[in-house]
């Protein structure tokens with residue numbers, strides 16, 4: 625399958641996908657890496673592996689809608705089968721979500737539905753986890769629908785929150801899980817083993 629990865633930051637999740645593909649674990653290839661930030665280090669990671677990269681910054685296109693129109697055109701022209709959001713901090717417009725129903729996967733650094741939705745991204749998630757004093761957190765891979773972080777959940781994995789954890793140590797623990805479950809979810813999708821039944825995902 626042909627994969628497009630959208631990101632805005634460092635791209636360690638992208639790196640975990642690149643590594644899994646290069647180890648032959650996923651029957652697919654990353655055709656393009658698209659960022660809304662020209663300085664995203666994830667773009668450099670892709671370039672190092674000879675993967676095409678693009679910057680679609682809403683300022684260049686004047687507004688989100690125009691940018692997303694170019695995004696959809698690019699995805700369709702490249703015959704992309706799966707979009708992976710790996711730390712993509714722009715909200716996808718509804719026409720992208722409609723065209724790619726149950727073919728957009730997102731990774732979120734908490735156990736959805738906890739600590740997700742508007743305002744919960746990056747370190748803010750781990751801050752909220754520490755503030756609430758939960759004993760377990762983790763990561764979630766889910767399909768993207770029009771509700772932010774509201775789509776069918778594909779995989780989740782937990783990690784214990786230690787009393788001496790801070791945002792940095794917690795983020796590190798959760799990222800380790802993200803780097804496991806994201807490639808696994810993409811592999812399952814590529815092997816056509818995911819079936820969405822109402823808002824639940826069956827793994828065959």
Ligand code: GRF
Pocket residue numbers: 631633634635636637638666710711712731732733746799802
């Ligand atoms: C990860 O924590 C991911 O869960 C969230 O954004 C972060 C991306 O990190 N969506 P990286 O750019 O993949 O290192």
